[in-house]
Amino acid sequence: MLTLVRRRTLAQWRLLEGIVALVTLGTALLGVGALLMGPTQDRSFTAGVEETTPQQTAVTAFIGGVKASDAVAVRDAARAVIADALRPLDPTFTSSATSRMRRLGDGQRLGYLVSTTSLPERAALTSGRWADGAGETVVPEAAASRLHLAVGDRISVGREIGTRPVENSVSLVVVGIFRAASRTGWERDPLAGSGYDAAYTDGSLPRLSPTYGPFVVDDATFLATGSTIDALQVTGNPTLTRATNQSMNAAVGALRSADGLLSAQVVDQVDISRVASDLPETLSQVHAQQAATRSTLLVVLLLGTVMALTALLLAGRLLGDVRASERALLADLGLGRDQLVVSTLAEVLFIAGAATVLAVPVAALVHSAVTHLPALAAAGLSQRPAVTPGLVLVEVASAILLALALVIPMVGTARLGSRAARAAQSGVDLLLGVVAIAAWWQLHSQPPTATTDDATLILAPVVCVVAVTVLAVRWAPVLLAAVAWAASRSTALVLPLATSQAARRPYGGAALALLAMATASATFGLALQTTWDRSQDDQAALRVGTDLSFALSTPATDREAAAIAAATRGLATSAVIDRPLALGQYVGSGEDDSAPVLVAADSRRAGTLLRGRLDQGRTWTTIGDLLAPGPAVVGLPLSTGGVTVKGSAPRGVPIEVTPTLLVQDASGFRRSVSADAVPLDGRSHVLAGTGHLEGAHLVAAQLTLSGRTTPGATSVTVDLSVRTPDAGAVRDWHVEKLGAPDTPVTGAAASVTSSAGATTVRTTVQLDLGFLAYADGDVLVTGFKRPAALPVAVSERLADVVGTKVGGTISATVEGVPVPLQIVAVIPTVPSAPGRVAVLADADTLSRILIGLGHLEPVVDAWWVADPAPKTARDLTRLDLGEVTTRTGVAAQLEQGPLRAMVPAALVLLVVAAGLLLLAGAALVVGADRPARSAEVARLRALGLTRRQVTRLVLVEHGILLGLVVVTGAAVGVVASVALGPSLVRSDVGVAPVPAAVLVWPWGRESAVVVGALVGCLLIATVITFVVVRRSGPEQLRAADS
Amino acid sequence: MVVARGLTRTYGSGPGTVHALQDVSFDVAPGEMVALVGRSGSGKTTLLNLIGGLDQPDSGTVRVDGTEVTGLDDEGLSQLRRDSVSYVFQTFGLVPALTAAENVGVPLRLRRTPAVEREKRVALLLELVGLRDHADQRPSELSGGQQQRVAIARSLAGSPRLLIADEPTGQLDAETGLGVMGLLRGLVESEGVTAVVSTHDPVMMALADRVLTISDGRLT
Structure with missing residues (x-):
């Protein structure tokens, strides 16, 4: 028997070669998949974790109410608890201590001390050096400018406020001035890194106080001050290069008990203590991303496995057909079925062994090549070819599994009668249809927030593609028969004969299914990859909101605005x-992203600036038009002469005015300029600090009137004059009372007059002098009319949760100022606030409303830039004013991040594997019956067909069949892409993306794939046809009919 | 109709050389039915292939209906087979994917016969071989005898001058073979075709006008 097997193997070596190649291909594909899901995913885990921000993985102990004498012990205890939790990750530590508020000087001004080891990472020095000696301090730029501090100056930080305060003052020398590098890292600072707050309160202070800080000193200096520590933070940062799934899981597990451990240790020394970390959430997100990537990999592997199994079933059947007569002969000679099975198994195991030997190095090499693709290489996932015991094990198992698929068709099974076969086929078709619909339905109805390994995500596409392909190819013979029938009426020879042959040859479902499935998988994989890519771009566009976002670390000043400009x-x-925005009673649903947010930008540039997909054919330009602020605010042009104030009050009524001017620069940036009080004495006073405002425009002014005088009513006037020849162009100035309804101001009016070279805004105010003795009177004059409401486009989510629609109004609060919102549009989502409860407004309109309600401080948080040059991002980064985020950068991160880069790579792998299996299948279909086909060609030649005619006949027959099946497969790919593609795309946290993915059908590449498949199949058919025709000769005329 | 002179055909070289035909010469008159007999491997099929232009002799010539077959190129040979010579094979040689009628119609398609005329001719030929009711059946649905009758009908479809049949009853049982032989004989007479038939069957020999015996590549 062994001799028979050996000799037969030698005789049929060509066919067996092909089968070994097929098993090798399938096995190698599974091996590559195993390597991608094993070592590469492990590597991507570490790389992905390394890419997280320190805030995402840091573990921080927050401790409040610590005496200076206990500070060191408490800090050490916190450090020990964190170190224990993060032991496998070898953490490094930073700590900071923030003092209770202290008096600055004699007034209401407050300041606070901070000792921190992480300031250089969170801030940039603008002058001087960092403090590292006793009595030295560095101060924020905003505080330094307002306190008129420069390097080398001394400042005295006075007694603490609150109960049982530390009384002694601290004298510090300023050695450096800094600016917060970004908003992150300053969340726990009392002033959030801004350095100054004109009206600070932490809830315990008796009144709003101008507050400055932090005054950063070294640890020894801080402890020497004896300050009560309001907040002590000890932060452990894990060494992420050591992060593995196991070590991170262990750390997260240990963190659960860290809080209790710290509390137990420091309960007697502190008011409160808490250990907090985003590490569990970060790890959960990493796992979710891995699961999403793994889903795609498994889809690719399952499709590849199904195709390989189909190819092997086909190969087994063809081999079985070739050996049918031999099998019958052996059966006649007394060979039992068991013996046949045993001999077949032996042969199959030999094939599996040969395939394993080949597949192991092939898988290692292909895996290495895949990890060297640019995206994976950029993500740090490149690996050298390596043969591991795990790979060998997978390959052996895969080869045996795949090779076993050969056994049944090779041994042969009883065939059903035609009626029974039709009934069975109908039943199978029905079942396939039901399964495909069920899979599609399951995929569509799954919750968009599913973040774990989801069997639906993996199985649904495979089931649908396979089922729809099998159903679709059932129609191929029917269609061919129709073509054959139509062609049969012609007098031609080749086409009718070729179509008839193509329609009636017993190719078998497996052959057609393999070719169609391979084409469907390739087109589906390509469409999914393009859809996935586009979705990442869409997510990036919406996440950033524009092409470049420059988020300021502190509120902008005019100097910074000029630098940015x-x-x-x-x-x-x-x-x-x-x-953040408060919307009536709505404060969010408790979910992280449910808090309302306001995004306001220049609506006149919305079409150029804003990014993100809109629906119903709308564009950002049309949305921007709905939000437009109306005519631009012009104001009064300022000259070198500055602003002059002349006030008049009745004689003997000592009243003074403190003006706060609001000026607007050429770019539209508005800021307030404070001036000293001026008596209303009928004389002109040039306001100090207004002489350098040339080029800017005065657009508003707040006039604070004060004075202690006898009760009664009076009228005063305040003239604000600018020396500008053409200033008279804008005469429409408005005045409003500010503050509570009860105010010393009982009436006010504004008028504008022009004289030669000067323009004057006169504000006439009626005052209740008795009231004025107790409270200041504030009026605001503006060069524009305050809009009654803020037109906004609201996100669909906001419209849903608040239950509003276009035309409705919502009362909102921005920066503590009540702002009525008028809804002019509902948009899918607001740029930079994807999926959130958000409103989009015009920044100028919002600014006018806030100014009109007395909020004169700049409210600019960021700058958005459209179509930036590469150097723009670099230039802005160099300004050290905040963080630059680009849409392309975020898209690249989403597409090529270590946890994500494998998704497109896996889909490319699917396209390549499908292409190879398609060609292998085509070779099997066309070449398997080569001997019989040669005999047939010989007979046709004997009938009088020329060599050319017979070549065309065979070629056209193959071409029609392969072409039809490839086109059918492409159609299945289209159906699968439309039905499933968008549902399979996941965001970087493994949930349904925002905005929802939309199918992108890359016509060019899809056409190339289909044409490539056709050309490849036809090339194979051509080669084999020429071989068949060349080998057909008279010696084959006696060959038995196939 | 057929004039063969000095036909020699050798396969292989060296010690394994097979002399299939050695200096074979004979004539077949128009309308004559010649039986070619001999043991297996005697050279019958080789001789038929040389007559039909399916193979080329090492030396010698064959003239069919006045045409020098050995001097024709591929196109000429195809035209010869299309217009003058037809074959009946031992293994029937039907195209499995085509029905009986379609198989019979292949030579007519080669001549670009209009569809209506083709269908009439096919129906007539199937009627002639007694298979009118089996026109739409494919070879796998026909018995061996029926398949051979389809093959004979096909061989006559192009109105050939010469019919070459290589053991046409070789795969048929005795009774079926007898029917096929009778059919062949009858058609040769009715259609005025010249036939060269290789056979082992004594009945066929009896039906032939003349018997040529070949042994070890030589006519005896």
């Missing part, structure tokens, strides 16, 4: 307000 000269830019 210089860096973005010639580009479409907009100052952006991005603030």
Whole structure:
């Protein structure tokens, strides 16, 4: 028997070669998949964790109410608890201590001391050096400018406020001035890194106080002050290069008990203590991303396995057909079925062994090549070829599994009668249809927030593609028969004969299914990859909201605005307000992203600036038009002469005015300029600090009137004059009372007059002098009319949760100022606030409303830039004013991040594997019956067909069949892509993306794939046809009919 | 109709050389039915292939209906087979994917016969071989005898001058073979075709006008 097997193997070596190649291909594919899901995913885990921000993985102990004498012990205890939790990750530590508020000087001004080891990472020095000696301090730029501090100056930080305060003052020398590098890292700072707050309160202070800080000193200096520590933070940062799934899981597990451990240790020394970390959430997100990537890999592997199994079933059947007569002969000679099975198994195991030997190095090499693809290499996932015991084990198992698929068709099974076969086929078709619909339905109805390994995500596409392919190819013979019938009426020879042959040859479902499935998988994989890519771009566009976002670390000043304007000269830019929003009674649903947010930008540039997909054919330009602020605010142009104030009050009534001017620069940036009090004495006073405002425009002014005088009513006038020849152009100035309804101001009016070279805004105020003795009177004059409501486009989510629609109004609060919102549009989502409860407004309109309600401080949080040059991002980064985020950068991170880069790579792998299996299948279909076909060609030649005619006949027959099946497969790919593609795309946290993915059908590449498949199949058919025709000769005329 | 002179055909070289035909010469008159007999491997099929232009002799010539077959190129040979010579094979040689009628119609398609005329001719030929009711059946649905009758009908479809049949009853049982032989004989007479038939069957020999015996590549 062994001799028979050996000799037969030698005789049929060509066919067996092909089968070994097929098993090798399938086995190698599974091996590559195993390597991608094993070592590469492990590597991607570490790389992905390394890419997280320190805030995402840091573990921080927050401790409040610590005496200076206990500080060191408490800090050590916290450090020990964190170190224990993060032991496998060898953490490094930073700590900071924030003192209770202290008096600055004699007034209401407050300041606070901080000792921190992480300041250089969170801030940039603008002058001087970091403090590292006793009595030295560095101060924020905003505090330094307002306190008129420079390097080398001394400042005295006075007694603490609150109960049982530390009384002694601290004298510090300023050695450096810094600016917060970004908003992150300053969340726990009392002033959030801004350095100054004109009206600070922590809830315990008796009144709002101007507050400055932090005054950063070294640890020894801090402890020497004896300050009560309001907040002590000890932060452990894990060494992420050591992060593995196991070590991270262990750390997260240990963190659960860290809080209790710390509390137990320091309960007697502190008011409160808490250990907090985003590490569990971060790890959960990493796992979710891994699961999403793994889902795609498994889809690719399952499709590849199904195709390989189909190819092997086909190969087994063809081999079985070739050996049918031999099998019958052996059966006649007395060979039992068991013996046949045993001999077949032996042969199959030999094939599996040969395939394993080949597949192991092939898998290692292909895996290495895949990890060297640019995206994976950039993500740090490149690996050298390596043969591991795990790979060998997978390959052996895969080869045996795949090779076993050969056994049944090779041994042969009883065939059903035609009626029974039709009934069975109908039943199978029905079942396939039901299964495909069920899989599609399951995929569509799954919750968009599913983040774990989801069997639906993996199985649904495979089931649908396989089932629809099998059903679709059932129609191929029917269609061919119709073509054959139509062609049969012609007098031609080749086409009718070729179509008839193509329609009636017993190719078998497996052959057609393999070819169609391979084409479907390739087109589906390509469409899914393109859809996935586009979705990442869409997510990035919506996440950033524009092409480049420059988020300021602290509120902008005019100098910074000018620097930003210089860096973005010639580009479409907009100052952006991005603030939390209180919407009536709605404060969020408790989910992290449910808190309402306001995004306001320059609506006149919306079409150029804003990114993100809109629906119903709308564009950002049309949305921007709905939000437009109306005519621009012009104001009064300022000259070198500054602003002059002349006030008059009745004689003997000592009243003074403190003006706060609001000026607007050429870019539209508005800021307030405070001036000293001026007596209303009928004389002109040039306001100090207004002489350098040339080029800017005065757009508003707040006039604070004060004075202690006898009760009664009077009228005063305040003239604000600018020396500008053409200032008279804008005469429409408005005045409003500010503050509570009860105010010393009982009436006010404004008028504008022009004289030669000067323009004057006169404000006439009626005052209740008795009231004025107790409270100041504030009026605001503006060069524009305050809008009654803020037109906004609201996100669909907001419209849903608040239950509003276009035309409705909502009362909202921005920065503590009540702002009525008028809804002019509902949009899918607001740029930079994907999927959130958010409103989009015009920044200028919002600014006018806030100014009109007395909020004169700049509210610019960021700058948005459209179509930036590469150097723009670099220039802005160099300004050290905040963080630059680009849409392309975020898209690249989403597409090529270590946890994500494998998704497109896996889909490319699917396309390649499908292409190879398609060609292998085509070779099997066309070449398997080569001997019989040669005999047939010989007979046709004997009938008088020329060599050319017979070549065309065979070629056209193969071409029609392969072409039809490839086109059918492409159609299945289209159906699968439309039905499933968008549902399979996941965001970087493994949930349904925002905005929802939409199918992108890459016509060019899809056409190339289909044409490539056709050309490849036809090339194979051509080669084999020429071989068949060449080998057909008279010696085959006696061959038995096939 | 057939004039063969000095036909020699050798396969292989060296010690394994097979002399299939050695200096074979004979004539077949128009309308004559010649039986070619001999043991297996005697050279019958080789001789038929040389007559039909399916193979080329090492030396010698064959003239069919005045045409020098050995001097024709591939196109000429195809035209010869299309217009003058037809074959009946031992293994029937039907195209499995085509029905009986379609198989019979292949030579007519080669001549670009209009569809209506083709269908009439096919129906007539199937009627002639007694298979009118089996026109739409495919070879796998026909018995061996029926398949051979389809093959004979096909061989006559192009109105050939010469019919070459290589053991046409070789795969048939005695009774079926007898029917096929009778059919062949009858058609040769009715259609005025010249036939060269290789056979082992004594009945066929009896039906032939003349018997040529070949042994070890030589006519005896």
